[in-house]
Amino acid sequence: MYEPVIGLEVHLHLKTKTKMFCSCSADYFGAAPNTHVCPVCLGLPGVLPVPNAQAVDYGIMFALALGCEVPEWTQFHRKHYFYPDMPKNYQISQYDRPIGARGVLEVAGERIGITRVHLEEDAGKSLHPAGEAHTLLDFNRAGSPLIELVTEPDIKSPEQARLFLNHLRAIAQTLGISDANPEEGKMRADVNVSVRRPGEPLGTKVEIKNLNSFRSVQKALEYEIERQTKILKKGGQIEQATLGWDENAGRTYLMRTKEGEADYRYMPEPDIPMLHVTKEWLERVRAAMPELPAEKMRRYREAGVKAYDAEILAYDRELSGLFDAALAAGAPAQALANWLNADVRGFLAAGEKTVAETGLTPEHLAALVKLADEGKITSRVAKELLPEVMEGADPARLVKERGLEAVSDEGALAKIVDEVIANNPAVVEQIKGGKAKAINALLGQVMKATRGTARPDLVRKLLAEKIGVEV
Numbered sequence: 392m393y394e395p396v397i398g399l400e401v402h403l404h405l406k407t408k409t410k411m412f413c414s415c416s417a418d419y420f421g422a423a424p425n426t427h428v429c430p431v432c433l434g435l436p437g438v439l440p441v442p443n444a445q446a447v448d449y450g451i452m453f454a455l456a457l458g459c460e461v462p463e464w465t466q467f468h469r470k471h472y473f474y475p476d477m478p479k480n481y482q483i484s485q486y487d488r489p490i491g492a493r494g495v496l497e498v499a500g501e502r503i504g505i506t507r508v509h510l511e512e513d514a515g516k517s518l519h520p521a522g523e524a525h526t527l528l529d530f531n532r533a534g535s536p537l538i539e540l541v542t543e544p545d546i547k548s549p550e551q552a553r554l555f556l557n558h559l560r561a562i563a564q565t566l567g568i569s570d571a572n573p574e575e576g577k578m579r580a581d582v583n584v585s586v587r588r589p590g591e592p593l594g595t596k597v598e599i600k601n602l603n604s605f606r607s608v609q610k611a612l613e614y615e616i617e618r619q620t621k622i623l624k625k626g627g628q629i630e631q632a633t634l635g636w637d638e639n640a641g642r643t644y645l646m647r648t649k650e651g652e653a654d655y656r657y658m659p660e661p662d663i664p665m666l667h668v669t670k671e672w673l674e675r676v677r678a679a680m681p682e683l684p685a686e687k688m689r690r691y692r693e694a695g696v697k698a699y700d701a702e703i704l705a706y707d708r709e710l711s712g713l714f715d716a717a718l719a720a721g722a723p724a725q726a727l728a729n730w731l732n733a734d735v736r737g738f739l740a741a742g743e744k745t746v747a748e749t750g751l752t753p754e755h756l757a758a759l760v761k762l763a764d765e766g767k768i769t770s771r772v773a774k775e776l777l778p779e780v781m782e783g784a785d786p787a788r789l790v791k792e793r794g795l796e797a798v799s800d801e802g803a804l805a806k807i808v809d810e811v812i813a814n815n816p817a818v819v820e821q822i823k824g825g826k827a828k829a830i831n832a833l834l835g836q837v838m839k840a841t842r843g844t845a846r847p848d849l850v851r852k853l854l855a856e857k858i859g860v861e862v
């Protein structure tokens with residue numbers, strides 16, 4: 392029996408107006424190559440970088456949101472490496488004085504340690520035109536602000552890794568510091584994974600790079616855990632390596648084997664003084680922070696929502712907004728959470744829609760949930776009405792117009808029950824013969840005859856009474 396040990400390294404693009412150390416616009420998405428550049432981000436001699444105050448605020452905010460310690464003094468370092476898309480031949484990053492350290496993010500009741508959060512600049516982009524012998528360089532992205540986050544190897548499953556990233560995205564989006572959209576490259580994750588027998592020391596880990604969706608992270612980890620486990624079971628050894636992920640083939644592939652840690656010759660950035668993060672600065676940033684998903688979750692728990700549902704909702708920005716508004720409109724909390732996490736989510740996923748793309752209002756949702764929760768309509772009728780309510784219909788009006796109120800009048804139901812019993816002698820014999828489950832067939836017919844409005848518990852009781860069996 393082997394268990395996986397997983398750590399993540401996540402890069403988030405910050406949503407600032409300008410780049411990390413110059414005044415070039417950071418909004419270069421879709422722009423012509425090399426139109427968002429200046430001597431600073433091109434690394435020309437004699438220029439001076441100036442840290443972007445908004446980016447530093449965002450870094451502090453993110454660190455605080457993850458419960459990190461923010462040091463009184465934070466510092467930028469030069470990290471040297473040579474690559475064509477890095478014009479300075481070093482990246483301005485942070486080393487031993489990052490903007491945040493020793494944080495924690497709770498995922499489904501498990502605490503995942505955050506080793507560090509630091510600020511740095513992104514590199515440019517190399518483009519390799521098909522069939523050409525040369526490489527093109529676009530420096531629009533060079534110098535744009537990034538947060539890098541590194542976790543402790545606390546993650547115990549691919550599913551947990553996906554949830555962690557989901558939670559991280561929700562936090563970044565709630566703070567408004569990043570679009571955190573993996574599809575647009577605004578959030579990238581590298582993973583470290585090894586397997587071991589429980590209680591044994593850590594095994595040799597491999598790194599999987601360039602995973603551009605949360606689903607890829609989960610799939611790549613599942614594949615890699617299985618691959619490593621098979622090797623170890625056969626008595627083999629894991630080779631330390633950097634792997635890529637082939638999405639189409641559904642497997643990892645070798646990029647390079649590691650020959651030890653790269654030496655980046657970190658040195659303090661001489662052109663940027665250490666930043667003094669005063670108490671006042673911290674308090675100013677803290678005061679500007681909106682309610683975080685973890686706080687939302689606590690609030691939902693207090694409103695009576697189960698932990699599992701509260702967590703899913705709190706880390707879903709769209710549905711939590713709807714939850715808050717529908718709760719304020721009088722919907723019962725747990726029933727509302729059930730509707731959002733199951734039916735509404737399913738409807739949106741099936742149509743690949745966002746809430747804003749539907750006609751759903753919090754008031755209509757609250758009304759529908761209340762009607763069903765109070766037994767004024769059956770849950771079957773409620774579910775049948777949902778698509779129309781999602782398109783903007785008022786559920787109370789639909790119920791009234793179509794006479795869909797739940798029927799709990801035994802006299803009215805008894806007549807239909809009698810008819811169904813009379814029309815199905817064979818089924819009745821089966822039930823009398825001990826096949827209790829066959830009663831569902833009759834129940835279904837009564838529901839159909841009443842367009843789903845009959846209270847199922849009542850119909851079941853009447854059927855049993857009239858046939859003469861116990862339910």
Ligand SMILES: [Zn+2]
Pocket residue numbers: 410413414415427428429430431432433534
């Ligand atoms: Zn620039």
